Structure formats: structure tokens, C-alpha cells
Amino acid sequence: MITRETYTIKQTAELTGITQDTIRYYEKIGLLPRAERKENGHREYRQEAISTIQLISCLKKTGMPLEEMKPFLTVNADADPADYPELVERLVQHRENIVSQMAALQQVVDFIDMKLDQGKMRKDCTAVQGDGFTGESGGESAGPKVSPTEMRYFTGTAGIPKV
Secondary structure: OOOOOOEOHHHHHHHHOOOHHHHHHHHHOOOOOOOEEOOOOOEEEOHHHHHHHHHHHHHHHOOOOHHHHHHHHOOOOOOOHHHOHHHHHHHHHHHHHHHHHHHHHHHHHHHHHHHHHHHHHHHHHHHOOOOOOOOOOOOOOOOOOOOHHHHHHHHOOOOOOOO
């Protein structure tokens, strides 16, 4: 007789990085099949359950709601995607949404990087004649024109320089 390794709920939680309560919740809402029980009533999990939990965690990171995951979890990992065109289409659409979100987030990162670079330049502006921030009097400033209000974002305090 072939015996397959089983894991306690504690071991399963450690292997998957999610809490025991979350595992129980996934069972309760039907994302995971009910765990088999030992004679003492304790849950025991097999590798298939751990793989399913890892898939749930992956899909969750993409922002997919738990309810939308259910159809994907019913398909065997070895199944031919051509047998499930509706699921493939849903996954393709979800992927497109993620790529769009990534592009939007990259714009935010680029904006933050630009602001941080400008902040570095602003530190050098204090030596410029005049106020050095709005470009008033004293010729051209060494960096971009910066208002005192904008400067507060980069000084760590209200930090409007005194002129």
C-alpha cells in the first residue's frame, strides 16, 4: 500500500505562509475541499491542498476576488486549457487588467522618482542669489523653479527656507 505524506494544519500554514484560520476559511467558503480527518479529529492535508493554497495566494496577489477563483480551482492542473476556453478568456482578461495596473503603477513610480530627483536638485538651490526657489531676482536658479509649498514635500518638515 502506498502512503502519501500528510501535513497538519500547522504544517500546511507554515508551508504556504497563510494562517490556520485562513485555511479553515478557505474550506468553509469552498475554495479548498474539506480536509480529511485523523481518528482524533485533526485535519490532515496532502500536497494537492498545499498546491491549491499556493495557487489561491498567487491569484489573490493579482487582485482576483476569492469568488472568481473558484472555477480555476476546479480544473485539474494537468488539464488542457483548450478544454476550458471560457476560463482561458477570463484569465487573459485578468492578465490584461494586471498589465494595465502595472503600467499605471509604473507611471506613479516614475513620477515619484522625478520628484525625488527634483528634491535632490532643490537642496542645491539654497546657494543661489535671491530666494533660489521661485526664480525671483538674482538671475537664473541652478535647478527648476520650486515653490515653498512644493519644497515642504522634500525637507521632512514644514521647512520653507528663510530668505
